Amino acid sequence: MKDDFEPTIIGFLCRWCSYAGADLAGTSRLQYPPSMLPIRVMCSSRVDPVFIITAFLRGADAVLVAGCHPGDCHYIEGNYYTRRRFACLRKIFETLGMESDRIRLSWISASEGPRFAQVVTDYTDKIKKLGPNPAKKEIFL
Amino acid sequence: MPMEEKIGVYVCECGPNIADKVDIDKVVETISSLPSVNVVERHKLLCSEDGKKFLKESIQKNELTRIVVAACSPKQHEVTFMRVCESAGINPYFFQLTNIREQCAWIIDDKEEATERTIRYIRAAIRRVLYHKALEKKEIEANPDVLVIGGGIAGISASLLLASGDRKVYLIEKTKVVGGKVREFAKLFPRMEPCSDIISQKIKEVENNKNIEVHTDSEVSEVLGFLGNFVAKVNTSENKAIEQPSEQAIKEKGLENKELELKVGAVVVATGFSMLDLQQLPQYGYGKYDNVYTALEFEKMNAEGKILLKNGKPPKQIAIIHCVGREKVGYCSRVCCMYSLKFANYIKSKLPSVKVSHLYTDLTVPGKTYQKFYEQTKEKDVEFIRAQDIEITESNGQLTINHKGTPNLKPLNTDMVILSSAITPSSDAHKLAEMLNISQGDNGFFVEEHPKLAPVSTSMEGIFITGCAQGPKNISDSIVQAQAVAGKILSSIIPGKKLELEVKTSEISEALCIGCQTCLEVCSYGAIYFDEIKRVCIVNEVLCRGCGNCVGSCPSGAASSKHFTTTQLHQEVVEALR
Numbered sequence: 001m002k003d004d005f006e007p008t009i010i011g012f013l014c015r016w017c018s019y020a021g022a023d024l025a026g027t028s029r030l031q032y033p034p035s036m037l038p039i040r041v042m043c044s045s046r047v048d049p050v051f052i053i054t055a056f057l058r059g060a061d062a063v064l065v066a067g068c069h070p071g072d073c074h075y076i077e078g079n080y081y082t083r084r085r086f087a088c089l090r091k092i093f094e095t096l097g098m099e100s101d102r103i104r105l106s107w108i109s110a111s112e113g114p115r116f117a118q119v120v121t122d123y124t125d126k127i128k129k130l131g132p133n134p135a136k137k138e139i140f141l
Numbered sequence: 142m143p144m145e146e147k148i149g150v151y152v153c154e155c156g157p158n159i160a161d162k163v164d165i166d167k168v169v170e171t172i173s174s175l176p177s178v179n180v181v182e183r184h185k186l187l188c189s190e191d192g193k194k195f196l197k198e199s200i201q202k203n204e205l206t207r208i209v210v211a212a213c214s215p216k217q218h219e220v221t222f223m224r225v226c227e228s229a230g231i232n233p234y235f236f237q238l239t240n241i242r243e244q245c246a247w248i249i250d251d252k253e254e255a256t257e258r259t260i261r262y263i264r265a266a267i268r269r270v271l272y273h274k275a276l277e278k279k280e281i282e283a284n285p286d287v288l289v290i291g292g293g294i295a296g297i298s299a300s301l302l303l304a305s306g307d308r309k310v311y312l313i314e315k316t317k318v319v320g321g322k323v324r325e326f327a328k329l330f331p332r333m334e335p336c337s338d339i340i341s342q343k344i345k346e347v348e349n350n351k352n353i354e355v356h357t358d359s360e361v362s363e364v365l366g367f368l369g370n371f372v373a374k375v376n377t378s379e380n381k382a383i384e385q386p387s388e389q390a391i392k393e394k395g396l397e398n399k400e401l402e403l404k405v406g407a408v409v410v411a412t413g414f415s416m417l418d419l420q421q422l423p424q425y426g427y428g429k430y431d432n433v434y435t436a437l438e439f440e441k442m443n444a445e446g447k448i449l450l451k452n453g454k455p456p457k458q459i460a461i462i463h464c465v466g467r468e469k470v471g472y473c474s475r476v477c478c479m480y481s482l483k484f485a486n487y488i489k490s491k492l493p494s495v496k497v498s499h500l501y502t503d504l505t506v507p508g509k510t511y512q513k514f515y516e517q518t519k520e521k522d523v524e525f526i527r528a529q530d531i532e533i534t535e536s537n538g539q540l541t542i543n544h545k546g547t548p549n550l551k552p553l554n555t556d557m558v559i560l561s562s563a564i565t566p567s568s569d570a571h572k573l574a575e576m577l578n579i580s581q582g583d584n585g586f587f588v589e590e591h592p593k594l595a596p597v598s599t600s601m602e603g604i605f606i607t608g609c610a611q612g613p614k615n616i617s618d619s620i621v622q623a624q625a626v627a628g629k630i631l632s633s634i635i636p637g638k639k640l641e642l643e644v645k646t647s648e649i650s651e652a653l654c655i656g657c658q659t660c661l662e663v664c665s666y667g668a669i670y671f672d673e674i675k676r677v678c679i680v681n682e683v684l685c686r687g688c689g690n691c692v693g694s695c696p697s698g699a700a701s702s703k704h705f706t707t708t709q710l711h712q713e714v715v716e717a718l719r
Contacts, residue, residue: 010714022244023243034254037718039717041710043689076590076665078665
């Protein structure tokens, strides 16, 4: 049963680095699993942790947030704030007994098309092993 | 959900790029069946002239109010289609482009899969566009005048170029004269041409330029405002305005401090550098032994005429030590190797028989002319020793340099030592950083907005950095950077033209804000201020770049990003997951 499972991953991609990295993966015709639905944001720091939680409650199997490498943020230091918020969110996940592996923060630059494809491929494999998001069944809104 | 909108969806085939990978007929059929959609069309190449005409006519004919285009990456044609929307008479922000090429057609081989995904993307875009709000372009008047802080070579160069572009420039210099540290140099590396030729010519040009108002003995005490509209306060004690000061005049205002208020559109920070305080490195014996000099002291001694020991006798041996304090400050100062070579040339031309030894950790002689200068200097019988852990001692007026680094080398005896020490930020950099709200790196130099994409601007729009204030560099590089700053200012503020502001800024709801000021803390651009009377935070839209960090941090939901509102993103996510 688990073998047929195709995960759905929401990907919040910062407009300057990671979204451009995803574009480059496409331009280079790199093939990767069609599991991730990209949501373009201006900066990874725009991603309110509530967005991530909402995505889970609405059925995402995992959420990826991707931004510029540390020190390369288009907005100087937005990604450092993202990193901090992510660390807090991970703690919250652990406290609530949720699988913190279902959230991932990655730094992908505009020139890292292959890395983008690799991150999505690896993450998809990992979520496949984890199986569908149990919150889908447990929580009703 | 707003219901009365008339939505048009346009799927671009992008020639074979999308058409070969996605079953567009099926996409059109599926999207057409959605209740909220009025028009679904496909086109061979929407970004072509023909495609744009088609899009415009279709929008007008069907009286659409919301547009979704499924095509390439927003990086490619978002602006193109926004312009079409505008020309068709609808607000360009009532438009959403969804990327079915780079992030769908080109990454999925399976046509069925790609088709399913295209439909999902378009559904999410339709849902999002329903929540879009009309946004209007905003413009402000901009003052084309410029304040230049620091009258060294960088400040002078920026001022001259700005003035030649017909800008009024206020050049503020802390000391009594413009010209900066370069004034003290006798010659310039690597061509060994007299420095005075270059610097005095520049100073004369500045003094004769009607567009440049020089204030020496003056310091900037406050800068408020933003790009295009700064107000600066300058404390000045200069009295050159009084041509022939009578005793009375001097009594009245001559020696008193005066405060000037200047209105400018941009600020250039060219405050130069200091040298590392050698008291911090006692192993070199500076201040303790008579004949140990700093680089600037030696430069001055040479410029004044003779190279002599403290006892008035000419030296027989001189050692020049490179990399002094490099480890302490944590960076290479870039120019010391070159001016140390220059010193060797000074010495050899005045005292040809003196033995000159260079002690270095690493030699930095980059670029198209420096290597040659090094080789030519070496040919003049100048010794180069790789040395580490240097310690200087003295006995009976004879200096001894103990060192490691090159095995089997004895301590070096010498009469005179020149210390080429690290260049550090100017002593008041910290004060200036605070006043201008710009940041300093770990090493204390001002930080550029982006090392490659925006190397002369800072996080504060309208405030620029150049010369050694930004980092150690030689005269040529300082001038290059100063001219880059001038170019940036000349092209961003054009007299008579208003400044177009970022549309997708943040806004804070006065009703929801609890005044916690978290947003104020996270903003890198100083774009948020706290209103003490209303007890709420307010966004200055002129400074806001729209990153949305404040929105991500706001605990009360008061902050919001235009065009990236919580609702818009939420709807997009929810629909993508359906």
